[in-house]
Amino acid sequence: xxxxxxxxxxxxxxxxxxxxxxFLFKTWWGTPPTALGFSVLNLGEGPTQPIAFPHTVHVQDAxxxxxxxxxxxxxxxxxxxxxxxxxxxxxxxxxxxxxxxDANGNKVPGTESPEIAKIRNAFYGNPDTGDGPAPIDWxxxxxxxxxVQFVHSPHIQAxxxxxxxxxxxxxxxxxxxxxxxxxxxxxxxxxxxxxPTDCATCHY
Amino acid sequence: MGLTRRQFLKWSGATGVGAVVFAxxxxxxxxxxxxxxxxxxxxLVTGRDNFYATTFQDGTSSEGLLVRVMxxxxxxxxxxxxxxxxxxxxxxxxxALLQALYHPDRITGPFIRDQKGGTLRSITWPEALxxxxxxxxxxxPASVLMATAPVRGQLAAVTSRFAAAYGAEHLGFDPLGxxxxxxxxxxxxxQEALPDFDLAKTNYLLNFGADFLGTWVAPTHFMRGYGExxxxxxxxxxxxxxxxxxxxxxxxAASADDWIYxxxxxxxxxAMSMAYVIIKNGLGNADAATAxxxxxxxxxLDRYEPSKVSAxxxxxxxxxxxxxxxxxxxxxxxxxxxxLAIGGGGAAAHTNGLFNMKAIYSLNFLVDSVHQPGxxxxxxxxLVTQIPAAPLRTWSATVERMRAGAISVLLVRDAxxxxxxxxxxxxxxxxxxxxxxxxxxxxxxxxxxxADLILPGHTPLEEWGSDTPDPGPGYATIGLQQxxxxxxxxxxxxxxxxxxxxxxLGLEGDLPWENMRExxxxxxxxxxxxxxxxxxxxxxxxxxxxxxxxxxxWDDKNLVISDQARPPQLPIVPETPELKGDAKDYxxxxxxxxxxxxxxxxxxxxxxxxATPDPMTTIAxxxxxxxxxxxxxxxxxxxxDVVVVESGTGETIExxxxxxxxxxxxxxxxxxxxGHAQSSRYAANRGFNAFQLVGTLEEKETGALAWAANRARLxxxxxxxxxxxxxxxxxxxxxxxxxIIHITRPE
Numbered sequence: 024x025x026x027x028x029x030x031x032x033x034x035x036x037x038x039x040x041x042x043x044x045x046f047l048f049k050t051w052w053g054t055p056p057t058a059l060g061f062s063v064l065n066l067g068e069g070p071t072q073p074i075a076f077p078h079t080v081h082v083q084d085a086x087x088x089x090x091x092x093x094x095x096x097x098x099x100x101x102x103x104x105x106x107x108x109x110x111x112x113x114x115x116x117x118x119x120x121x122x123x124x125d126a127n128g129n130k131v132p133g134t135e136s137p138e139i140a141k142i143r144n145a146f147y148g149n150p151d152t153g154d155g156p157a158p159i160d161w162x163x164x165x166x167x168x169x170x171v172q173f174v175h176s177p178h179i180q181a182x183x184x185x186x187x188x189x190x191x192x193x194x195x196x197x198x199x200x201x202x203x204x205x206x207x208x209x210x211x212x213x214x215x216x217x218x219p220t221d222c223a224t225c226h227y
Numbered sequence: 228m229g230l231t232r233r234q235f236l237k238w239s240g241a242t243g244v245g246a247v248v249f250a251x252x253x254x255x256x257x258x259x260x261x262x263x264x265x266x267x268x269x270x271l272v273t274g275r276d277n278f279y280a281t282t283f284q285d286g287t288s289s290e291g292l293l294v295r296v297m298x299x300x301x302x303x304x305x306x307x308x309x310x311x312x313x314x315x316x317x318x319x320x321x322x323a324l325l326q327a328l329y330h331p332d333r334i335t336g337p338f339i340r341d342q343k344g345g346t347l348r349s350i351t352w353p354e355a356l357x358x359x360x361x362x363x364x365x366x367x368p369a370s371v372l373m374a375t376a377p378v379r380g381q382l383a384a385v386t387s388r389f390a391a392a393y394g395a396e397h398l399g400f401d402p403l404g405x406x407x408x409x410x411x412x413x414x415x416x417x418q419e420a421l422p423d424f425d426l427a428k429t430n431y432l433l434n435f436g437a438d439f440l441g442t443w444v445a446p447t448h449f450m451r452g453y454g455e456x457x458x459x460x461x462x463x464x465x466x467x468x469x470x471x472x473x474x475x476x477x478x479x480a481a482s483a484d485d486w487i488y489x490x491x492x493x494x495x496x497x498a499m500s501m502a503y504v505i506i507k508n509g510l511g512n513a514d515a516a517t518a519x520x521x522x523x524x525x526x527x528l529d530r531y532e533p534s535k536v537s538a539x540x541x542x543x544x545x546x547x548x549x550x551x552x553x554x555x556x557x558x559x560x561x562x563x564x565x566x567l568a569i570g571g572g573g574a575a576a577h578t579n580g581l582f583n584m585k586a587i588y589s590l591n592f593l594v595d596s597v598h599q600p601g602x603x604x605x606x607x608x609x610l611v612t613q614i615p616a617a618p619l620r621t622w623s624a625t626v627e628r629m630r631a632g633a634i635s636v637l638l639v640r641d642a643x644x645x646x647x648x649x650x651x652x653x654x655x656x657x658x659x660x661x662x663x664x665x666x667x668x669x670x671x672x673x674x675x676x677x678a679d680l681i682l683p684g685h686t687p688l689e690e691w692g693s694d695t696p697d698p699g700p701g702y703a704t705i706g707l708q709q710x711x712x713x714x715x716x717x718x719x720x721x722x723x724x725x726x727x728x729x730x731x732l733g734l735e736g737d738l739p740w741e742n743m744r745e746x747x748x749x750x751x752x753x754x755x756x757x758x759x760x761x762x763x764x765x766x767x768x769x770x771x772x773x774x775x776x777x778x779x780x781w782d783d784k785n786l787v788i789s790d791q792a793r794p795p796q797l798p799i800v801p802e803t804p805e806l807k808g809d810a811k812d813y814x815x816x817x818x819x820x821x822x823x824x825x826x827x828x829x830x831x832x833x834x835x836x837x838a839t840p841d842p843m844t845t846i847a848x849x850x851x852x853x854x855x856x857x858x859x860x861x862x863x864x865x866x867x868d869v870v871v872v873e874s875g876t877g878e879t880i881e882x883x884x885x886x887x888x889x890x891x892x893x894x895x896x897x898x899x900x901x902g903h904a905q906s907s908r909y910a911a912n913r914g915f916n917a918f919q920l921v922g923t924l925e926e927k928e929t930g931a932l933a934w935a936a937n938r939a940r941l942x943x944x945x946x947x948x949x950x951x952x953x954x955x956x957x958x959x960x961x962x963x964x965x966x967i968i969h970i971t972r973p974e
Contacts, residue, residue, distance in 0.1 A: 030230060034238055106267040146265060159263040166258065 069199030070162040074141045082193035089185050089192075097179040100172075107146045107159060114139050164198050165189070171206075171225050181216070268299030280307050280778030282694045282706030283321050283687050284379060286826065287405060287421075288312075288445040289696035290321045291778040294688065294711040301325055301688055301712045307778045309761075311700040312448045319824055321447075323835040327686040328715055330832065332907035333669055334683035336717035343659075343679070352719060355682050359724070360731035362636055362663050362680070368394030370635040370662075372625065374642040376829070377401050379613040380693035380706075381746045382722050385738065387612050389725045392737035397614060398625065400642035402827045402918060403899070404616030405444065406931035407575035411584040416597060416792040420606040421698035424569055426452030427459055428601035431566035432469045433558055434479065435494040435587045436574030441478040441842070442821040443572050445698060453482075468563070470554065472497060473573065474541075475818045475853070475896045476889035478842045487554070488891050490541035491816045491935055492804025494574035495583030496531065497540050497551065498590055502797065503528040504555035511559055511593030518794040519589060527799060536801075541893075559594055565601025566594045573818060576935040579802035580926040585795075592794040598787070604701040605787045611695050611750070620930025622648060623923060626657045635662035640684060640721050645673035646903060647827055649932065650878045650919035667721045670832050676905045684721040689714045691743040692722070693750060693779075704781040705754065707747065707774060722746065754780055806938050807922035808875020813938035817874050818896040819917045825900030828918075831910035832903075841898065844885050845953035850914030852882035852941070853896040859886050862941065869946035872897060874937045876922040880915035883948050895939055 081087050089096065092109065096102035148155045165188075167173050179185075186192065190201035202208060213220050276297045283290050291310020295303040304322050308315035327333075337355035338347040350358070363371065373390050377399040390397035405421070412418040424439075426432065426449060439449040456467035471483035472494060480486040489497055505511040507525035520527035530536075537547035544550075558566050570587035577583065588603075596602025626648065628634050637658070648654040658664065658677060666678035669686050684690075692708035722743035729738040740746040748771060754760070755770045760782035762774045774780050806816070821827055824836035831837065840847045852872055859865055864884050872895065873879045882897055890896060901914025924933040961967050 031234065034230070038238065104261055104263050106264045108265065108267045110263075145263075156265055158265050160260045161263065163259050163261045 069164055069195070069197045071197070072162055073159055075138050075197075077196050078192050078198060079194060079196055096175045096185070098176050100174045100176070102175050104161060107142060110142045111146055114142055165200055165204065167204070172227055173225065181218075276302070279709060279711040280309075280707070280776060281688065281711055282310070282692075282708045282778060283324060284694045284696075284706075285318070285320050286377065286401060287697065288318070288447065289379075289694045289706055290317050290447055291706055292317060292321055292324075293778070296711055299712060301328055306447070309777050310706065310779065311702075311704055311781050311783065312445065312696055314451055316447050316451060318447045319836060319839055320826065320830055323824075323830065323833040324686065324688055326833045326835055327669065328688050328712065330670070330686075330907065332671070332832065332909075333686075333716050334671055334675075334681060334718070337683065338681040340679045347681070352717070355680065356724065356727055356731070358680055359665060359682065360728055362665065363393065363728065363732060366636045366662070369396075370633060371395035371638070372634050372636070373397040373638045374400050374644065375614065375639070376641040377404065377614055377616045379695050379697060380611055380708075381743065381750050382692050383613045384611050384750070385722045385725055385740075385743070385746055387614060388737050389729055389734070392729065392734040393732065395636075395638070398617040398621060399614040400622070400644065400647075401616035402647040402932065403576075403821055403934065404618075404931065405571070405575075406616060406618045406929050407580040407584055407926050408444075408571050409615060410581060410929045411575075411588055414581075415585060415588050415795065416603070416605070418605055418792075420609055422598075422603040422605050423698050423701045424449065424452065424567060425565075425599075425601050425604050425701075426467075426567070427455035427461075429456055429565055429567045430465065430467055430601065431558060431560075431563040432456065432467060433472070433554075433566065433568045433590070434470070434483075435472045435498065435568070435570035435583070436474075437569055437571035438473075438477045438479045438820070439569070439571075440482055441823045442826070443479075445696075448698075448700070468557075470558075474816060474891060474894050475573075475820060476843065476887070477820065478823065481843065481889075487550075488541060490539070490893070491573060491818060492577040492579060492583070492806070493540045494570060495579060495586035496536050496801055497542070498568070498570075498583070498586035499528060499531040499797065499801065500533050500536050500540070500551050501555035501558060502586070502590060502593060503531040504533065504552050505559040505590075505593050508556065508559075510556065510561075512595050515592035515595075515794050519592060519797045521796045528797065530800060539803075558590070564594060565596055565599060567591065567596050567602050568594075573820070573935040575926070576931070576933050578805040578924055578927050578933050578936055580931065580933060581928045582798065582802040586797065589794060589797060597792060598789050605789050606697070606699040606701060607703050607785075607787050609695060609697065610703060610705065611693075613695070613697060618930040619649075619923065619925050619932035623652060623925075626652050626654050629661050630657040632660045632662075637661045637664045638667070639664065639674055639678070640667040641829065643672045643674050643829065643906075645677065646906075646916065647918050649876075649921045649923050649934075650916075651876050651923055667724060669718065670907055672832075672906045673904055682724055683716070683718045684724070685710075685714055685718050688712060689718070690720040690722070691747055693747045700781070700783075702781060702783050702786055703760070704779065705751075706779040707751075709775055751780070759785070802927070804936060805924060806875065806936050807924055808938035808940075810938065813873075813875050813940045814893075815895045815939045815941070816893055817872070817920060817935075817937040817939035818894050819921065819934060819937075820896060820898055822898045822900035825898075828900045828903065828906075828910075828916070831900055831913075832907035834909045837909050837913075840953045844887065846883075846885065846950055847953075848913060848951045849948070850880070850882045850898065850901045850917070851885040851950065853885050853887045853890045853894075854941070855890045855892040855894075856886040856888055858892050859884060862943065864941070864943055867947050867950050869944050869948055871942040871944060872920065872939055873942065874920035874922065874939045876920065876937065878919045880917065880919050881944070881946075882915060883950050885950070885952075895941065 092105040093102040145157055145159050188202055192198055210220055276295050278293045278295055281292050281294060283292055290313045291307035293305045293307045294301050304324060306313045306315045306317035337350050337352055339350050339358060340347050373395050375386060378386060387397055412421060437443045440446060440453060469483045470485045471480045472487045472489055473480050474488060474491045503525055506516045533548035533551040537551055542550050557563060568587055568590040570584055574583045591597050591603055598605045645655045645658060664678040665680045666675035667682050667684045668675045669684050675681060689710045689712060694706040696704050720743055726738055726740055726742060729735055740749060751771060752767060755767050760780050762770055762780050823842060824839040825831045838847050844851060864870055866884055866886050868884045869881050870884055871879050872882050897917045899917045902916025903910040905911055921934045922937050924936045926933050
């Protein structure tokens, strides 16, 4: 019979435990990072987006409603990510953009931002690099596991505010997940509000 | 025991692998992305679905459709319940239009080839239109040919006016076209428009070769009528009786009460023999009998006495003649009226096709079914010009002109000459002698692949148009086609290109419209002015809006009033079909047939249609040959063997053997549709092209392609292929209370 030395077995167990710990950490406590209460390896931050879009400016300063951009939140499953074209409602030439001046020749605030230039480049193509128009790939902040179906519209129609789950996005420069949104939270809230708690409500 | 260097390396390696494995357990990159599309979908505001009505012309058939659109994207197609021809149902080819819209291999924009045989280069639309105008300005109009699929409605008006104003020749191309059927209707009934068949009220339907429940003329429309014919609630419990005559067991044959095998090309002989029996027994309309026989009575048709022709027809055995007699008596029996005889498909595609068709449709005179309830119903004369398919005779001459270099410019839209002209015409070589080929097709089919300039057209869901169905439902009908989604690629509607080019060439006097939408509106102004039909009154804007919403306009209160046409005299001597290949060398009749999903190959680029199993064999994605099991046994071949099918022309294709006990031992049957060299990733290099087997024999009078007039032989190969078929994938069980009905005689 093959004889294996004790230190080797110890090492093997240690390795398995470490790997399992990494796995558990990443999959369960990894999202949202705040579940740990502290930030490790940047995990406490929201992801870095291709364009540093500040919700603060748009919601607090400009006073836009969430639904102005997330148009389908009250009618569909997904809240919806706005089309680049919609950004250009305001950030197109002659408006709040890199052209620097409005129709009356006055300087427009927020003009030289390279982030806004990225939006125009995405829509019209980038004259410097020669790249054509391209959709923007944002990094998802909130993601339900594949076996969960979450539909926004009934929650909004029942009168819940976006901030119930998403926190005070209006004051976030970089959006991050603030609730852990695990099943216990869903079920607790459904119970408190007499919403159905059958398995098939979410797992279908 | 200490840790050696080797062990340390081993374990650190294993730890690394473990880390990679667990990292793989996290969410995949694609799911972390969430995308801002570039453009705002035009109707995303409410997040609700919209339904747009439109029309799809597929060859002869016309289907009114409702398309569900969400976020500016067409999502699902349904039949339009209002549209008189399909009344809420639709065929698979309509269903698959979505895949044409979103096809990954659509031509994405205009292309040009700087020299013959060179590579294609992408250009802009202004450049492409300028180049087209330049080509047409430089060319002699008499040497310019426009080739399109048969077109109707306003597109036909625009294309034919363009061709006439410019001076070019315009030919319709449909390899399995209805030239002989149209000629029959003109000769027998004096009808330019194809008649409708009132299947819903028929009691006895006799069909010669027309696969009207699968592919022939307007299958969805006929299926609606057929449903009523079999189990309609208004029929007071009487189920219609259906007899089908065809050399192959088709979907339609499988639906019949009686399926009668006849030798290919002898359908007319059977019909004549039946006419003889009916007239001899005094069962038919006496006036019609007099006219059909030139006043001589049954004696004039002596030559068709059942006992003289039964062997030639292939209804053999001791009682062959009796069988014909019984069939004729049943067809003409007063208690079975209204009875209806129809025919087409293979019966028309012989050298004696017109003889066959006239004989078949003449039977309707004898049973008083011409323009009568339960019989043929005439359609009003056409509202708009239409471009029917030109016969093979014209195409053969045209191909020779191409070969001789007499055609300088070919404008081609959805007419795949390279693929679907008979192999022996060698059309591809001839096309290489054409000065400039300009293609307007949305997909790179075999003809577009050798084009010098490509101006890709919209798919049917993106363009404006109208359709005047032929056959209609017995009254004037217009289907309106509107874009249900914005163009998905950088394409331009064929009609719009012609209108823009007409302007460039100074032809706007004949084509006064800016675009197809305006052309259709202009036409509909005339309909609005008539102030009748399904939508009428109001301002034109109101009328236009409502007509678009309903999918068109129809005048169901105004049926055609027509005198019974006077029957012409039947021929005294039969015309026998000529077949390519003699019976000694080529023992089988070659029965090629249109694929229910792929048609004559024009739909092979759509994967849903490729994956749709053939209803009879359940095979998808492949080309098969139907062989009788006894024949297969004698030849030592079996299911899934690859054989070489050689037609009387000497041309060959390979096909997979499908043993079918319902295939007569004299017949091998091969579907059209596969064997593309181009036409997208789903069609290319898949199966074999049965048009290769078809000879250039013509129907004697009309010059139409006699695609069924070939004999064939099979040769074994050593190859075997696993067939993609549904059949046999689930075992059959005999339920205790439900005995299996054997339809074939046990060995």
